[in-house]
């Protein structure tokens with residue numbers, strides 16, 4: 001099935017609220033657990049960059065699981081960042097270890113080659129130009145930095161997308177969220193497309209791994 005692109009930035013308040021209210025704990029905890037399995041050797045003082053951090057749910061779970069690491073989250077949507085700020089403020093034990101930056105990749109005002117870890121969950125399928133993801137990882141990550149990207153993968157048909165939506169949403173979920181999930185499944189990149197993106201970016205040593213019935217995991221270290 002051909003990709004049908006979703007809107008890039010989630011700056012609509014209703015959409016941001018619907019997304020932030022959803023329970024992503026299973027997927028987001030899995031994100032953190034898989035990162036720790038694959039890259040167990042983080043160091044005290046490391047700074048991670050979370051590309052497309054949204055409402056910072058992954059950012060917060062990551063910071064809680066790795067208490068010696070600081071995290072910078074970047075997102076283009078003020079509607080998402082406003083929710084993220086409240087979520088972080090509600091967790092004083094994070095002790096200022098998360099900083100949020102508003103910026104539209106690839107033009108974000110962040111220091112180049114400054115980050116020890118590059119993370120991203122569910123951003124890739126939003127990007128008009130997917131090369132933005134791989135360029136950002138290379139531009140902001142220090143040489144040798146682990147890059148860990150998880151996203152949905154595109155279904156083979158609209159029917160398959162509808163089946164997944166029926167399986168993984170509840171009738172009580174916000175309609176905007178149900179709609180977003182469907183749109184994300186049909187705008188996601190396939191593992192083959194991601195492989196081609198990585199080859200073009202000079203990251204052909206990265207691993208691309210389909211995960212469960214709807215995700216894809218991409219990981220590797222910058223050279």
Ligand SMILES: C[S@@+](CC[C@H](N)C(=O)[O-])C[C@H]1O[C@@H](n2cnc3c(N)ncnc32)[C@H](O)[C@@H]1O
Pocket residue numbers: 008009010011051052053054055056057058074075076077080103104105106120121122123126127132
């Ligand atoms: C589906 S949300 C994922 C949020 C978060 N990472 C999570 O897993 O909950 C995608 C986020 O990427 C942001 N985004 C999309 N394109 C972007 C860009 N070019 N630069 C920065 N943020 C972007 C959107 O505004 C949105 O908040």
